[in-house]
Amino acid sequence: MFEDHLDTECACVVGGAGLAGMGFLFNALKTGVLPQLCRDGLIVVDASDRPGVGSLGQYRITANSVGDVFIDCLRDPRLASIFEPLEYSPAYWRIRRQADSAPPLAEVGELMAEAHRLVLEHIVKHFGVRIWHSTAITAVTWQPGEVHLLVETAGFERRIRCRALVLNLGGRQTPQHLCAGLAAHGLSLPAAADVLGSDVLLRMNAVQIRERLVPVLAAGRRISVIGGSHSAFSVLENLADALEFAGLQELTLIHRNPVRLFYECAEQAHAQGYDFDAQRDVCPVSGRINRSGGLRYRAQQIGREVLHNGRVGKTGVTVRRAQLQGGAPADLELAAQALGESGAVIQCTGYQPVLPQLYHADDTSIQLRQANGGLDANAQGCPQDQDGRRLDGIYLFGIGAGLAPDPQLGSEQAFEGRIYGVWQFHHTASSAVLEAVLARVQRLARKPEPARPSLVQTLDERMHLLLPGLSGKV
Template identity: 30%
Template sequence: MRYPLIAPNPPRLSAHVEALRRVEASGVFSNNGPEVRAFEAEATETLFGGRGASLAVGNATLGLMIALREAAGDHPAGRYALMPALTFAATAQAALWAGLTPLICDIDPNDWGASAEAEERLLREYGDRIAVLLPYATFGNAIDLDRYAWLQRQHGVGVVIDAAASLGTRDASGEGFGADAPFAVVHSMHATKTFAVAEGGLIHSGDTRLIDRLRAMTNFGFEAGRNATLPGLNAKLPEVIAVMARAKLAEIDTVCDHRAALEEAYRTHLVGVDFQQAEGQRRASQFMPILLPEGMGPRRDAISAALEAEGIGCGRYFSPHLGEQPLFQREAMILPTPIADSVAGRMLSLPVSDTLSVADISTISATFNRILAKEARVPATPRARPIASLLLVGGGPAGTALLTAAAKRGRLPELAASGLVIAERDDGLGEGTLGRYAITSDSTAETFLSAVKDSPHPELATMIDHPSARVVARYVGALGVPLVDAGRFVRATGERLHGLVHRHGGTVLTGHEVLSTRATAGGLWSSRLRRRSDGVEFEQLSNAVAIATGGHQPLDRLVTQRVGGVALVSEVGDRLMQSDEALSLGGPAKIADLLSTRRNPKIVIIGGSTSAIATIVLLLKTASIPFGAGAITLLHREPLRPFYPTPEAARAEGFTDFGPDDICPVSGFVYRLAGFRLEARELVLRMLRIDGRTPDPRLTVHQVTGDDDPVTRAHLAEADIVIAALGYRPRALPIHDAKGARIALAADHGAAMVDRHCRIVDASGAPIPGLYGIGLAAGFVPWGKLGGEASFSGQANGLWQWQNDVGAMIVDQVLDDAVRAVA
């Protein structure tokens, strides 16, 4: 016997000849005729307790389109429809047709609906750029509509519910799902749904005026007469289909009760799988969704084939999810979706239909259990390569900058094919921690966009039109890009780089961290990797290792830190925080909370780095902190230097504090490396009173003169909060020699991690063969054709340099070594 996944069971028109004759006699076949109006009234009464109103439409996708367009208001262009990754393509397609950009977020691990935490965080981050919330009532689940009504009121955001599979579902109170909702709830009546008709949809809302507007929109926007007053299209349900819908409505309770019994039988008989957390008293089950056990995703095709061979139909709704589909990768803003990735990768759907019995479900379950047990015994395929040419440790902004440098020179395919392995602890490449900061970048929008503009790889070149790139492009010519927006662009670019590396033979291990690396007797490096999902560890051999793990602000550095004679930890104590915490999302709110009882709050910031100035800029923008005159004090040792494009430009503004060694011989820039840029530069120019600029009265500046500075001591004693902005140190990987002894690095003693060729150096300053470093706190100083002023003594952290000459320097060395090894 065969058990199809879905067996459409719409009403037979041949059994409703009298109703068809009634349609013919009326002479009305569309345009909200008597059969459609009767169905709408009967559905409102039968399914939704007689409250609100219902509107029949040609199909659910059309219903979503008009509901979204209405909810978005007059100006949808450039705004977002926030939706979960685990839904059908129609959800995102409808948003695009309504003029909105899909903003795709992760799901809840239990009910598989949109993650409440993600939705609320994104509403805070994006504000009114989110026009509409578009949750999906996953597989007919009765999601919490009261919560969405609260979000609608709290944030002034539109709400449309995609309830495609929910017509017949009852919520926790026993009402039809969507009854009396203050927004549009859009149901499907497609032939494959539980409420099977042929093609059609039903929109319900407790707001009858909303239904009136949507009705006009389904009829070309005609509210009265034949003058279009609203955006509209033709989305009306034909009379013949309404006849079928009325017949289905008469039997829907019996159908849903039967299917609920089948679902319960599956939950009783299936072994070793995970089920969706069901919400509501009853749902209109279209099929039975299950999750294979962790680690069994790679066996899904084999399990599906075995089921089909036994006559059992199966599907994989929704795999690939929205974030994995090419159109939406081009047109949508896709956020990290680790839970959706896992759920979609393990999803299978088993048969549910009106003709199946509970005994059939027992048979199907027994067959499935047997197949699953057999496939579970198949050994997993190892994921590591035998020997990689390069293990890239870290796929954040620095790691992907190295890939970008290779791509710009057309060498990324060569690098991937030579045996590239990338290990990134997060779920995707590109963003790292970039998007977790509340400040603007110290790189221009043009720098970010240059990573993909005119790339020889079409996958990257077309990124220039990606929604995240269009957001970054708004800041061309501005003082930096908000890092939240920049982070989303580099993540989207990272996804494209991931695809390129994979396509050309490289390996990308997201969700993996590298614990350590050691030299082997044969001249290779053996690195210990751990898969974060289950803690499994394994070794990866490689010819070279590039460390791109970023920087951090170690707490132990503060223990011995003294400023102007004051020991920070022992004397400042619990008033001390580091700039990394202050600059993170939520940092200003935390500071505001700490100062809420202070009448005239005082903050001291220590350091002359970009992070110190960025902290000041951020605090001055924080309206919730009532800063008075002199409320913020900057303590710094070195002079503050603004960047200038030419000496002439500097002199024209009256800035003359530079000499020949402060001018880059390649670019002609003044303080190319040491100078502050963008927002930080503007603040420094005001501090220095350049060209008649006036300092912000809320800010005072004091240059620390030595180890015994009474002015510094006084400022620190008066401060309510002291923020240490003392720069970053590299997250250097533990490195061992062939005998297992730890190799001491120059970075361990506060020196640069790398030399002028980006090679990691030991404590004596000697480069370690096959080890490279790039990124924040690596300590690289440009030289030669890379430019830079002779007076510069710090470390350069420019994204543009990483994506160009610095990244290429590592790529060329790795590939040249690979060529020599083959020769």
């Protein structure tokens, strides 16, 4: 008879096998350190029944990088044999054909999901990694030297004790965050407005957008988009495309800082008539303009149209713009009026990380310190609690968390946010985390005991017979 509460011990848990968690595993494989990481057990825990898929492919927009950036994540001699099947994959060839242009995220998501599946199968077969799919991490207790996880599969709870937890569970947008941002400028949301996150809106097709927002237009109310990022400009385009023929004539864009555009170099920016600050907007390492915070590709085209012609792309939908910091004196008033007239407000003000309940060993709850655009973590992704205590052993770098720009790689001075993206997950961000995880796992390793299958191990091997999510198969 098995009990519901079972304990497992391992060296490392990768919590969340989306784009960030998979970037970490790819990097461990490419750098040849996976065997060391797996020696005392590596478990991948993901809430989805298809770990490795993540959310990127669900957004109905184009990528903010060219196809080759994603191919580059798969391009490594150590991965070549694993990815042989991709030679026959239409998803792979679709992205290859768009090596120099920005592909739709649906196509990127398809390729990355195929590549992730191949890697997961490989590491299960060759390194004994266990994949607990359909398993949600519900609580984490941190103490120096050990991290305890409470996980749930189909109603069954189980504990994992590990030395290192790589925790990237995706991002979320909370209306409280939006309200706090507006309140800083003396603005508030109208009580009756439908507040919709860009994360939800960008996953909707045109029919779904019309179902949700045509009643707002029919009531003669305005739609306001809040934010100045890629998501905000993608939202403007998707709204204009879906709603122009349902009567949408004008959208309002309320953003805090100037809208920044990315250029490869100063000459390119000058040629396009784009004004930039030579001190604050230029990356000292690469010479690129607004390298971290500038709009790229499709979002840049939309941004340029909005800045120059006040229109969304080639549609007839116009945009009223209000810049809250350093904008025209009337902008704040314009924003207040537009919000007052809005029946729907689309929140594009960034993400917070999805987190389980976090506790100290004495059961006091942990709140992680936030930074502009993510978490106040060190270069290895270890966050701080509300008292400034560093939580060594927990590593976050995915959406909503991010990492500060690496001074060696460069960024523009004006960029105050956190960096995250697929290429970073596979390279710079996960390299720093990998090094820290490996050092910690080795430092805290227990002295080997005489080999004998433990009860926990035996239970673990048989668990899949009872709980499908706990099998060591992908």
